[in-house]
Amino acid sequence: MSTLDGSGGPLQGLTRPTPAPAAPAGQEQVPAQAPRPRRRRKNWGGWLFAAPAALMYAVFVLRPLAASIQYSFYDWDGITVATFVGLENYVRVFTDPQLLSSIWHAFFLIIFFTVVPVTVALLVAGLIRELRSKGLGRLAQTLLFIPYVIPAAAAAIAWSWMYATTGAVNQLLSVVGLESVTRAWFGDPAWALPAVGLIGTWINLGFCTILLMSGIGKIDVSLYEAAKLDGAGFFQTFRAITLPGLRQEIGVCVTITVIAALASFDIVFMATQGGPGYSTMVPGVQVYRLGFTESRIGLASALALVLSALVLAVILPLQRLFREK
């Protein structure tokens, strides 16, 4: 659900889309039972338990999804009669430079939402392990995680002020003698998108760090001891033990943050509305604009479906890549 990604809060994106073959159980769980043959009669009555949830999901997710597919083949302003236009809306999504650029921006954001946070988080988590400082680890956990629990819309407000002409970013730059590069960051078409991206880094860094820290905690300590005895340095140990041991956790971080990047809405909508010009426009905000300000329901739906298809197209191979051998 769309909360853990930038677009909605901590729940969405929290889960990997496909079940891992052997995911470690949460601590509060009873260890999995060994599979044993069960012979049961078909329990159709059990559907009474599943029906209410299935119904809510069908009515408020699947039905709108189906409607979205239907709308995408029509030209409709939401009020007058819709006309069937076949694939025209899809053709437009792939040919209109503005719509195409919004898709490109979403992919560009992956650098800031995924690549930077996961890389830095790996280093930080590795170092915390190396330092074996409980206090520092706990403090880091608390401070780094706060950006992840506040509303993404609020994060956008905080950073809008950071990036303002009189904001802290320019102030810092002046202090270190870089007065010449100060600017209104959101007002500069060349810098607005990376500036928005950095908000994503801010939000995701803590989540990735803590997830990777907990993953490192599960790696067999004797491996680290053996490496130390062999005289391996930090980076050697990091490459030979930490990275392979974190395969699954890295996969989760990448999956969640890539969804957050591609489906970003809250941050961009609050920070720049896609501007200046179209320099920070992303598909999420574009769908909102087309659907609710420009009343081009068909085009909005086609773009939204293309976005969903792209998310799946990126996530499914990633799942395979990070699946444990």
Added chain:
Amino acid sequence: MRTPTSTRIPGVALLLLAMAFSIFPLLSMLCTALQPQGSVPLGLSWPSDPQWHNFVDAWNVADITTLAGSSFLLVLGVVPLGVLLATMAGYALGQLRVPGGSVLFVLLLLGLTLPFEVTIVPLYYQIQEMGLLNTRLGLILPLIGLNMPFAVFWMRAHFLNAPAELSEAASMDGAGAWQSFRAVHLPLALPSIASLGLLMFISTWNQFLLAIVLMDDPAKRTMAGALQNFVGQYSTDVVLLNAGSLLIMAPMILVFLFFQRHIVKAMLAGSVKG
């Protein structure tokens, strides 16, 4: 063995840098929120005379009392019902293994990757058709629906691991599925249910897109949704904008600090649970 100084110093430095990066924007907001109202302060300068009453003013001007009360109503509508439905469905899928349950499960998995944007336009028309546009119910029902993929996924993982012998023993004693659910499985599931409730609370409180689309009145939106109106209202006064935004963030930060262990554990479990 102690960590060599050559790793220790850059290690601690990088950590401190990451921590500073995380709280810097919040500090900058706090510094600004304490400046005299109407001034245009610098981003990071502690005021000589901190104006703490700015928070009181922002609270009153933004009517945070109404806002928070209203957001709690939404949470009360979404969380208990959402958790109940998900627990029942998780029980059906994980413990009863209903025939055809895997089809439902795959459909739910689809919902985990689906961006909200793809349903929002049709959802608007659907809620309008139902006559629920701009009502709390019209926001609560879709939020429950959108929560189902993760929530059922979560509860199913719990019930998959709950010992089946319990149900068998209960049915020997003549208990039906419902009785064994209520008397045997529900109490055991309480920790999972509590974590789910906490996560759902955060996600509801922070939900933005649905709130701004389905609810015109900012005072009836989620806390995050209310922020949208907030910015327009205070674009002229940076000080009040920052004070008000901090007030809106504060509940989540407090909830996090208070339940830190549970939240972190639940979020991590939620992301790796399969």
